[in-house]
Amino acid sequence: MTQLFISNLKIMYRNRQTAFWALFFPLLLVTVFGLFNMNEYSKSKIGILDLAQSESSSQLINELNKVQGWNLFIEDEPNTLQNKLESGALEYGIYIPEDFSDTEPFINIQYASTNDVGHQVIAATTRDTIQRLINPNYSVTTIENSINKEPTNYFDNVLLGIIGLAITVNSVISVTIQLSTYRNQKILKRLLATPLPIWKFFFCEILAHLVLVLVQTTIILAVGSFVFNANIYGNLFYIYIIVVIGTIVFINIGFILSAWANSPAAGSGLGNAVIFPMIFLSGTFFPAEYLPWPLPLLSAIMPLTPMLDGLREVALSQMSLVDIWPSLLILLVWIILSGVIANRVFKFN
């Protein structure tokens, strides 16, 4: 089995064109996203909690909802809003207190973002809106609390998305093409004529791809961090654990697709047809919550989504593997499901 694993590694290493593109393509994306200041184009995610439930508070919410460049989310519970701020799902929280009145309005703004300019804009816009709606002469107090979070930006999120993209492309497309090539050339049939147990073949294929993916992840993280100053705060070991778990899912998907691909060209087309919608729907570059209904629901059940969620929560919010158990659970379900299907549909001949 060691020989089979080493041979797989040699095949990958010597297939330089494939290895080059597998590494170069994600790096190209890192460079593109690193060179552009994408933060300028991102909308602020703001949660608002209306404890006053008065006419003027409703009016204020309506007006704030009209502000361009804001994505306003109405929250019902203080705990929910707080949790979302802490997890990074929201950048700002605007609390309208129960005693919000026409005479002495004050507002409590919490910010989880370290974008100072953005913070000033949020506070000023809120203050201006209140003055415009209620009385221009009233002074508005804003209580600004910073949640103890490390600063992150759009590129940090995208960098982790690129790791997800690299894993998906390397695992799904390259496994599908490689196995359909092996089948077409009757290499799989030749292997079947030996006493080698099938599980050893699967295991060594997965192991060799995992090595490539770990190298790929290390290079992407290194270039992102050292060249483009990406922020990675979480435990690197946890990041690699999520990468390994996610890779197994996508390799299994590659095994499944290769069963239907009767040629390498068909494998490439089939692989692309599966992964590209997933890449865009799973929040690789843009948050899935901005997608029109019911695409966010579709996104939630795709395997790339929990992997990216897990990577971001660990890398940016410094969560532990225990904290992100829902994402890991979904990935484990995907491993079992895709493994069973791959075992059933995979064909040597």
Add this chain to the structure above:
Amino acid sequence: MNPVVQVSGLNKSYGKFVAVNNVSFNVLEGEVFGILGPNGAGKTTTLEIIEGLLSYSSGEVTILGLDLRKHSKNIKSQLGIQLQSSAYFDYLNLTEILNLFGSMYKDARNSTDLLNEVGLARKSKSRLKHLSGGETNKFTLAAALINNPKILILDEPTTALDPNSRREVWNLIQSINKSGTTVLITTHYMEEANTLCDKIAIMNHGEIITVDTPANLKQSLQFPNTMTLTTPEALSKDNLNCLSGIDPNYEQIDLTTYKLQIGTEPGDFHYAIKTLSANSIEPMKLEISEPTLEDVFINFTQS
């Protein structure tokens, strides 16, 4: 000699299509057993069942005394297999491929020794795509021998090779057989079967039509000898009737050449000459040839 491959009442169907129909034969230890048949006869399907690559609908297959259904893994470890067409990993050299396949068996041979044996020692660091057709076939033969098999199964091992390369592969197969390895081979080259095989099964439409030694198969024909007669000028109608008296199914090759089949008894030849003489047919050239395996093959597969 003990039978090392026993196939009895073997059937394989794909839906309504019967690929192998009630096939039975035995391969004895140390012999070269050939399966001869046209394309689509069921040769490869039969071999792939024996190799454990295909399931079978019914029948019994026993290899080295082991039931194929129960001991597939054990049997695979004792078979050397060269598929009709299969590539090996593009990015590994010959030594690496042999070492990889060797790692799949408990007792593997040394890759350098094997490459020496098949005359590819110089190419040990080359990749398969850089070898000629003959060298590729020699290498796939080496790969089939990596586990020092008791039975070597070769599916059309010399297809698409030039005559020189074909003879080199034949020599290799003969030398492997001499060292004690039983060989089971499929081919549609008559010369190959004639040169290599101790016993031949002729297969057509999924069925074994006959099994015998090449010599017995040739003798089994009703008109085993062929007489090729060349005359100075085209024969008259009466003379042609005379040829019909010797062989009612004689064949006119061109204006002055005729092919007749005659018996092998001395009297048969005497009768033919006497008949020609009585009709004043003076041959310019007369050739008598024994039947070839091709005649046997055509006879059995066209009947």
